[in-house]
Amino acid sequence: MHTGVESPQGVWWKPAHRAERRWVVIAFVWCMVLFAMMPIWHLKGGQNPSGIRAKVEPTAFMARVQEFINAYQVGEEAGIPIVAPPPGSDIYLLAMQYQWRPILRLQKDVEYTLHLSSLDVNHGFSVSPINVNFQVIPGYDYGLRVTPTAVGDFRIICNEFCGIGHHLMLGKVIVEEQGGAQ
Amino acid sequence: MNGTFRTCPTTGLRVHSQADALIKANAVVATVTLLIGGIAALLVLLTRWQAVHLLGDQMFYRMLTVHGMNMLIFFILFFEMAVLYFASAVLLNSRVATPKLAWLGFVLMVVGAALVEWMMFAGKADVLFTSYVPLKADPLFYLGIILFAVGAIFVVSIFFATLVIAKREKTYTGSVPLVTFGAATAAIIAVITLGHGAGIYIPTFLWSLDLMNVDPQVYRLVWWGLGHASQQINVAAMVSIWYLLGALTIGSVVLNEKVSRSAFALYVLFISMASAHHLLVDPGFGPTWKVWNTSYAMYLAVLASMIHGFTVPAGLEVGQRLRGYTKGLFEWLKRAPWGDPGFSALVLSVIIFGFIGGITGVTFGTEQINIIAHNTLRIPGHFHATVVGGTALAFMGVTYYVLPLIFRKQVAFWPLAKIQPYIFAVGMLIFSTAMTFAGTFGVPRRHYDITFAGAPFDVQFNPSVDLVMTIMAIGGLIAAVGGAIYILVTVWSVFLGRPMPQEA
Amino acid sequence: MGMYGVPQGVSNPPQPVPQGTELEEKGFGGQAPGTMVLVLVFLLAFVVYYFVNWKLLSVLWRIG
Numbered sequence: 001m002h003t004g005v006e007s008p009q010g011v012w013w014k015p016a017h018r019a020e021r022r023w024v025v026i027a028f029v030w031c032m033v034l035f036a037m038m039p040i041w042h043l044k045g046g047q048n049p050s051g052i053r054a055k056v057e058p059t060a061f062m063a064r065v066q067e068f069i070n071a072y073q074v075g076e077e078a079g080i081p082i083v084a085p086p087p088g089s090d091i092y093l094l095a096m097q098y099q100w101r102p103i104l105r106l107q108k109d110v111e112y113t114l115h116l117s118s119l120d121v122n123h124g125f126s127v128s129p130i131n132v133n134f135q136v137i138p139g140y141d142y143g144l145r146v147t148p149t150a151v152g153d154f155r156i157i158c159n160e161f162c163g164i165g166h167h168l169m170l171g172k173v174i175v176e177e178q179g180g181a182q
Numbered sequence: 183m184n185g186t187f188r189t190c191p192t193t194g195l196r197v198h199s200q201a202d203a204l205i206k207a208n209a210v211v212a213t214v215t216l217l218i219g220g221i222a223a224l225l226v227l228l229t230r231w232q233a234v235h236l237l238g239d240q241m242f243y244r245m246l247t248v249h250g251m252n253m254l255i256f257f258i259l260f261f262e263m264a265v266l267y268f269a270s271a272v273l274l275n276s277r278v279a280t281p282k283l284a285w286l287g288f289v290l291m292v293v294g295a296a297l298v299e300w301m302m303f304a305g306k307a308d309v310l311f312t313s314y315v316p317l318k319a320d321p322l323f324y325l326g327i328i329l330f331a332v333g334a335i336f337v338v339s340i341f342f343a344t345l346v347i348a349k350r351e352k353t354y355t356g357s358v359p360l361v362t363f364g365a366a367t368a369a370i371i372a373v374i375t376l377g378h379g380a381g382i383y384i385p386t387f388l389w390s391l392d393l394m395n396v397d398p399q400v401y402r403l404v405w406w407g408l409g410h411a412s413q414q415i416n417v418a419a420m421v422s423i424w425y426l427l428g429a430l431t432i433g434s435v436v437l438n439e440k441v442s443r444s445a446f447a448l449y450v451l452f453i454s455m456a457s458a459h460h461l462l463v464d465p466g467f468g469p470t471w472k473v474w475n476t477s478y479a480m481y482l483a484v485l486a487s488m489i490h491g492f493t494v495p496a497g498l499e500v501g502q503r504l505r506g507y508t509k510g511l512f513e514w515l516k517r518a519p520w521g522d523p524g525f526s527a528l529v530l531s532v533i534i535f536g537f538i539g540g541i542t543g544v545t546f547g548t549e550q551i552n553i554i555a556h557n558t559l560r561i562p563g564h565f566h567a568t569v570v571g572g573t574a575l576a577f578m579g580v581t582y583y584v585l586p587l588i589f590r591k592q593v594a595f596w597p598l599a600k601i602q603p604y605i606f607a608v609g610m611l612i613f614s615t616a617m618t619f620a621g622t623f624g625v626p627r628r629h630y631d632i633t634f635a636g637a638p639f640d641v642q643f644n645p646s647v648d649l650v651m652t653i654m655a656i657g658g659l660i661a662a663v664g665g666a667i668y669i670l671v672t673v674w675s676v677f678l679g680r681p682m683p684q685e686a
Numbered sequence: 687m688g689m690y691g692v693p694q695g696v697s698n699p700p701q702p703v704p705q706g707t708e709l710e711e712k713g714f715g716g717q718a719p720g721t722m723v724l725v726l727v728f729l730l731a732f733v734v735y736y737f738v739n740w741k742l743l744s745v746l747w748r749i750g
Contacts, residue, residue, distance in 0.1 A: 001504070001703050002427030004497075004557035005193070005273055009356035012439035017716055020441055020492065023725060027488040031481040037740070038473045045740075046748040047550055049462060050469045063225075068696065078638035089493040099638075110505035111748070114466070122314045122398060123558040128641055130746055131624035133556040134463045137398050138316065142465035147748035148535070155641045161310050163317070164240060167630040169581050170637040192696050194720045256708075278731045281705030358739070431693070492725050496718035503717055504703050511720045522693045541732045551739045553749065596691030 005163025009060070013095070049134065052113065052143035061141060062118045065094040069102050077103060087178070090115060090143070093156075095123035095136045097163050100156045107178045108151050116142040121175030126172065133159065148175040185277060196353075200281040201271035203265045205588050206676075207288055209581070212260035213672055215295065215353060218254030220665050227662070231655035232350035232648075239630045243310065246628065248302050250311025254569065255330070256295050261292070261577050262368065262419050263337045263606055268588075269365030269422065270344040275353040283336055290333030297326030310628060312409065312615055315386060315401040319606030323406045324387035338372045341365070359445065360436050361429070364422030367446040371415045371453060378407035393482065399466035405458075410457035413569065417487065418449050420535070420573040423580050424494045424528055430583050431525040432518060434494075434501035442493050448486035456483055459547035463556045471550045491536050523603050527579025530607035538614050539564060545560070557628070560621030563614050570661075571610040578668050579603060591679040599671045606664025612657025620650045 002008060016024070024044040042048055068083065068091065075082040081102040086092045087110040089107050106112060116125055118138040125134045128151075134142060156171030185199035223246040228236040229245075271278045278284055301307040306320035313319055345366065348354060358366070381471060382404040389396040425442075428434030436442060458475030461467055502514035519525050542564040546555040555561060585593050593599050623644040625632055634641050 001500070003429035003433055003438055003501075004422075005429045006362040007354050007356040007359050008436075008439050012357060012443075014438060014440055016438045018439050019496070020438060020698065023492045023722070023745060024485075024489060026729065027485055027492075030488075030732070034481050034484070034544065034548070034736075038477055041550050042469060042473075045550060046750075047553055047742065047743050047746055048469065048750050049472070049549065049553055050478070050750055051465065053465050053468070061376075079673050080638065087689045088369045096365040122402075126358045126557065126624060126626060128624045129644060131554050131558065131622070132746055133553060133558060135402075135461075135465065135556065137402075139397065139466055140399055140465040143709075145748075149747050155639060157624070157629075157641065158628050160314070161243065161317075164243070164627075166243075167239065167632075167634070170634055170639050170641065172639055175419065180604045192699055197710070237734050320704060430695040432695075435703060488725075491728065492721060495724060496721040498720050499718045501700075501703070505701065511723060515719060519694050522695060536728055537731060541735050544732075545736050545739050548736075548739075551743055554739070554743055554746070568703065582693050583695065586696045592690040592692055594690055596689050632744070682692070 004039045039133075049144075051145070053067055054141045054143070055116055055139060056141040058117065058119050058138045060118050061115075063090045063095055064115075065101065068092040073102070074105065079173075082174075085112070088112065093125075094119060095125065095158065095169075096120055098158075098165030098167065098169040100158070103174070104174065108175050109149055109178065111145055111147045114144045114146050116144065120158045121162050123158050123162050123169070126157040126159040128155045128157050130154065131161045135160065148173075151175050151177055185281065187277075190587060192523070195272055196225055197277040197588075198271050198277045199605070200278040200284070201267050202588055204267045204278060204281075204284055204288065205584070208264040209584060210259045210676065211295075212257050212264065213294060213669060215252045215256035215260060215310055216665070217669055218299070219249050219257055220669070222246075222249035222252065222664065223658070224662050227655055227658040229475070229630070231651060232631070233652065234655075235631070237594075240305075240308065242630045243308050244302065246306060247310050248299075251298060251302060251572075254311060258416055258569070258573065258577075259330075259334055260291065261370075262415065263288075263334070264584075265423065265441040266337065266341040266369060267367055267421055268584075269362045270341050272588075273359055273362050274345070274348040276348035276351065277346055279340050279347050284340045286334045287336030287340065290336065291330050292333075294326045294330030297322055297404055299328065301326060311384070314403065314405075315389065315396045315398050316671045318390055321387055321390040324383050324390055328380070328383050328387060331376050332382070334372065338369050338376070341369050345594050357439075360439060361422050361426045363443050364418055364425060364446050368415050368418035368422065369449050369585050370450050371411055371418060373466060374453070375408055375411040375415055378411060382408060399464065402461060402464065403466070406457040406460040408462060411453055413565075414449055414453040414483070416569060416573045418446060420531065421446070421490045421494070421574045424490070424532060425497070427524050427528040427576070427583070428501070429495065430500055431522050431528065432498060432501055433496040433505070435504065437493050437496055437500060438614060441489060445486040445489040445493070447621075448482050449462050452482040452486075456547075459552070462547070462552035463548050469549065472672050476547055476549060484540075487536075487540060491532070491540075493533060511560065521600050523582045523600050524579045527575050527582075527603035527607075530603055531579065532606060534575065536617075538611065539568030539572050542618055543568060555621065557615045557626060559625045559627050560623035561614075562627050563618030563621055566610060566617065567614040571607060571614060574611070575603060575607060578606065581668070581672055585675050585679075589676055590682045592677045592682060593671060594679045595671050595676040598667050602667045602671065603665055605667065606661055609650075609657050609659070610663050611659025613654055613661055614657075616650050616654035616657055617665070620647055620654060622648050623650075
């Protein structure tokens with residue numbers, strides 16, 4: 001037997017011994033489990049990053065967001081409009097240097113299609129404290145079908161570096177019981 | 183340019199003087215960039231530790247850029263160039279092919295790196311290591327990276343040319359040793375990596391001059407073809423070093439060349455596509471693309487790592503058993519030379535890379551689980567375990583052999599050197615583990631201030647986050663001490679150290 | 687000035703593998719039981735960590 005710095009002489013393509021073969025089989029089976037879990041979760045699981053995806057012009061997306069705000073605005077906080085959209089509708093969130101707009105007021109156990117895009121550079125959509133994370137890219141509309149499953153006052157952190165104001169970028173999502181008061 | 187040969191008194195190998203010189207030059211520059219990246223690391227750490235919060239915001243993002251560039255690109259690639267010369271010319275008793283071109287490659291890499299450093303420190307590249315378009319840096323930043331990459335391509339080509347020359351001039355018999363084979367797979371992946379690099383940095387350079395458009399999603403796709411593949415160079419190089427250290431420290435054996443070489447080959451075949459695991463929660467790709475490219479491709483590369491995860495320790499075990507350490511299940515490990523920093527670094531590197539780095543990486547690279555990991559501190563927690571606790575630690579371990587064998591210097595501060603791998607490993611273990619914990623609570627990466635002072639609302643992280651971040655900081659400081667000892671020992675040994683006794 | 691030293695692999699390089707031992711002739715034939723234990727511990731850790739993460743994911747909002 002030789003070390004890794006010695007040159008094997010002759011043919012080195014030889015059968016593996018039992019322990020090695022056993023481990024390779026075990027490892028391979030585990031790799032197949034790793035693979036299978038993903039399609040399985042698409043069929044049986046409740047969280048997948050599929051979404052309805054489309055390309056979009058950043059300024060066109062911003063206009064759509066403004067339309068959305070105009071239609072459903074119910075208030076304002078820290079200079080950012082609060083919007084209470086109808087259950088089950090398409091809702092919009094814009095990432096820009098350095099804010100998330102608008103603030104969304106959603107209802108628990110209702111599915112919405114949340115359209116995410118950016119006006120300028122990459123941003124990172126990160127809902128705290130539940131720790132849901134998606135990449136937000138200018139030119140791309142990520143339409144995620146989301147169903148909030150708990151009431152709460154959530155924050156949207158930006159976790160993709162977007163410039164000097166990156167750490168000041170903070171948004172809000174409020175989830176209320178169905179039929180909640182204005 | 184001709185060199186002369188000397189015969190190594192420890193291994194009997196015939197070492198070309200150009201190989202000696204090129205290894206030394208690359209190792210020294212690697213250590214300089216490690217120092218720069220390490221100081222930046224300390225500054226970043228002392229800022230993310232909110233109790234200290236040392237830097238201002240702009241300087242934080244700047245030092246974060248400096249840290250990433252120096253560690254992930256400059257330190258690791260300069261060190262790997264040294265590994266390539268060792269695995270080709272030295273292990274095969276051969277002369278280095280076209281030394282003039284090798285030196286030109288070295289100069290290009292140094293000039294490119296210097297240009298990038300200048301841009302970063304001058305504040306003209308506050309875009310972080312990934313420089314995601316549309317964040318824009320000065321055109322010279324991208325140009326510096328391109329020059330560096332061209333230099334690296336030269337060196338990689340000379341590696342292959344040296345293999346050809348060695349074969350032709352019959353400087354060895356039989357097949358190349360396993361360590362050389364592993365280095366060759368690292369070199370092949372380097373070609374794939376640098377190809378992606380050219381594919382993304384040349385257009386981005388032109389975009390920075392307003393000469394063309396670059397779509398942000400396409401940028402991420404091609405950049406990570408470079409970014410992930412470059413990490414696979416590091417894995418292949420690290421595993422080769424594992425086999426090398428095993429051989430040098432205890433004469434560990436290769437159980438089966440076919441198995442180990444096939445595992446290396448799997449790295450080459452399946453790594454470029456697996457970059458998809460960086461894009462799992464991106465809007466530009468559908469689930470089929472994501473599931474296919476992160477799994478079928480990556481899981482064969484994962485299989486390869488799990489194979490080496492067996493054959494490397496098993497080679498140590500069998501090597502020891504053949505030399506008489508046969509009692510019980512673990513005498514071979516208990517009676518191994520734990521006072522040899524090459525050996526301790528090897529074992530600690532295997533453990534940290536596998537248990538912390540590997541397990542977290544594969545888990546986070548699952549399409550759906552990525553939703554609770556992307557851009558949180560879980561990600562740097564993972565890659566500090568793989569790249570730092572794994573690759574860098576292995577490189578530190580092999581340095582303790584490079585000093586006497588290539589630099590022909592004894593290792594200074596020997597008692598400190600012996601414990602250095604332990605200090606660094608413990609620090610990195612605590613650091614990475616704490617970092618991944620913090621990320622599980624949603625703490626963001628690349629973020630200046632998680633108290634959100636000045637933001638429109640407040641954020642309440644889980645109450646344990648403060649404690650976990652403090653533990654992370656302590657782990658990082660311990661690792662910094664370990665890193666500082668490494669730099670002290672190596673710099674002193676090289677420049678002020680006691681020479682090895684002259685060969686007969 | 688600090689003490690000097692070299693690793694034991696340089697000052698006292700490992701002896702070549704004894705040729706002609708029973709182990710050497712049979713090939714190692716699975717004689718790495720300690721490593722087998724270690725890799726099975728690794729696999730267990732992997733399986734546990736992996737499925738804990740699926741569990742963490744499953745308690746989130748529904749996303750599709």
